[in-house]
Amino acid sequence: MIRMLRYVVAIGLIIFVINLAKIKNVKLKTVKSVLCVILSLIIINFPFENLFLKFNSPEQAFRYTATHCKIIKIVEEKNTALVIYEDNDSEAATLINKCDGKWKAPFWHNNQILSRLETHEIYLITKEKNSSNFYITITVYADTKSVSDNMGSVFEEYSRNDYYVTYVAYVEGCNENYIINIDDKSHQIDL
DSSP states (O other): OHHHHHHHHHHHHHHHHHHGGGOOOHHHHHHHHHHHHHHHHHHHHSOGGGGTOOBSSHHHHHHHHOTTOEEEEEEEOSSEEEEEEEETTEEEEEEEEEETTEEEOOOSOOEEEEEEOTTSOEEEEEEOTTSSOEEEEEEEETTOOOEEETTOOOOEEEEEOSSEEEEEEEEOSOOSOEEEEETTEEEEEOO
């Protein structure tokens, strides 16, 4: 319903642009036309209603914006939840925020770092806004025996195949010196 309202407003702006033909001042007509087209594109492409809508669960909030994606795992914490999902055969993650006991669909892109360790393991860090807390997912080789960090975080396995295992953890209160341990090798990760 609200998505439809977004499209109706954009179409209304486009109709307004068409009616600008009655204005005699060419400069004024051009400025108003350009502004209306830009506003229409913003309204269609940015889900401004996500600033106001609240949901009962992180899954409902995620489903509002990504109906076609398959949820793999949800890691729920006190103020946020990390939704790990599959979209067109690729894995991704997004942060859902909690506000006044309800969950809010994402409006803007998350602050994320995707990188690879020198031993070729891939990690994704998704940072909470205005916090030293973050989620980390790390994909390691299937023969890896242990994954830990210097913050005492609990790494939970959520995906496994013959070659790789993927873990996720919530890291609290880490400002800069973050070290991840894979078996007996330590890796410094820049935040």
